[in-house]
Amino acid sequence: MDELAEGTEMTGLIKMVVFDLDGVLVDIDSSWQTIHRAFGVDNEENFQKHLRNEIDYREFMRSDIGLWGNPNATRIRRILDRVPLMKGVRDVLDALRMRKLKTAIISSGVLMLAERIKEELGIDHVFANRLLTDDEGRLLGEGEEFVTLRNKDVVLERLCRAEAVRLEDCAVVGDSRFDISLFEKAGFSIAFNAQDRVITEAADVIIEEKDMKLILPWIIGCRGAKTYASFRYETEATAEIIISSISPDNFPVPPGLSIKSSRQKTEAKTRVFCTKGFGMLLATLDDLLSNVQLAEKTIQTLEALPR
Numbered sequence: 001m002d003e004l005a006e007g008t009e010m011t012g013l014i015k016m017v018v019f020d021l022d023g024v025l026v027d028i029d030s031s032w033q034t035i036h037r038a039f040g041v042d043n044e045e046n047f048q049k050h051l052r053n054e055i056d057y058r059e060f061m062r063s064d065i066g067l068w069g070n071p072n073a074t075r076i077r078r079i080l081d082r083v084p085l086m087k088g089v090r091d092v093l094d095a096l097r098m099r100k101l102k103t104a105i106i107s108s109g110v111l112m113l114a115e116r117i118k119e120e121l122g123i124d125h126v127f128a129n130r131l132l133t134d135d136e137g138r139l140l141g142e143g144e145e146f147v148t149l150r151n152k153d154v155v156l157e158r159l160c161r162a163e164a165v166r167l168e169d170c171a172v173v174g175d176s177r178f179d180i181s182l183f184e185k186a187g188f189s190i191a192f193n194a195q196d197r198v199i200t201e202a203a204d205v206i207i208e209e210k211d212m213k214l215i216l217p218w219i220i221g222c223r224g225a226k227t228y229a230s231f232r233y234e235t236e237a238t239a240e241i242i243i244s245s246i247s248p249d250n251f252p253v254p255p256g257l258s259i260k261s262s263r264q265k266t267e268a269k270t271r272v273f274c275t276k277g278f279g280m281l282l283a284t285l286d287d288l289l290s291n292v293q294l295a296e297k298t299i300q301t302l303e304a305l306p307r
Helices: 031-039 044-051 059-065 073-081 089-099 113-120 152-163 178-185 197-202 214-217 236-245 278-304
Strands: 005-012 016-019 102-110 126-135 139-144 170-174 188-192 205-207 221-230 257-264 267-274
Touching: 016 152, 031 073, 031 102, 044 059, 059 102, 059 139, 073 126, 089 102, 089 113, 089 214, 102 113, 113 126, 113 267, 126 170, 139 205, 152 170, 152 178, 170 178, 170 214, 170 221, 178 197, 188 214, 197 257, 205 214, 205 221, 205 257, 221 278, 236 257, 236 267, 236 278, 267 278
Parallel strands: 016 102, 016 170, 102 126, 170 188, 188 205
Antiparallel strands: 005 221, 126 139, 221 267, 257 267
């Protein structure tokens, strides 16, 4: 091992839970895409332009809405009223409300759907993007921008100030790379029904099954601790072997403990989140380091054998 970096921190007692909307509270990939499919249109080209910073989010919204023509907003509402809730979500919101935890939606999706979900589930706050209409309720081809793909963290900071809740006392549940800015600000993060590897690597805990009730043991009464360690080696092959030695397949993980390991070039990284106290966290880190050292000695022994 050429280099070792470590860090440990305590998270606060969760007082507010912030959810993404699409793919988290509702079982669709995107509210925008849901409307597109209903009209038989596609806006992938302008989505890619926005990701390349060739157009801003307001222009991206305008290009989205323009594909639908000039319908009355009631037609859009009928489309979004058919969007199903994610499995288990009512039970989760009931449990959070019973324990007086604050709740919020921060979504770059369509406000019309977010407000429907807010009312159905009794969520405290909602932030999403409004479709503008004329006096007769017809779309104007414009949107009012509140949450972009890249400013969710700013919205979270404003919400926390307004509610007098510390960022470290927030839990965030998201499913895409556009939720990473939230994960970086909040004290605790859950990748739920994650769309890609980038978001799972950024999260404290990963929930793969599409059942929202699985987040509850990680949130209710949770005061967690998390730690990380990274190891740098001469070759990518060595780093990959080290990652294998501390993967969940080779390292038993009890309830209340989440271990995630990944490799970035010649660097092996591991992150541990624990709800069972600081002592278990440190003991787990010691066990992981022992596994790493054993793997390193095995590699050295194999390299010393005559070829």
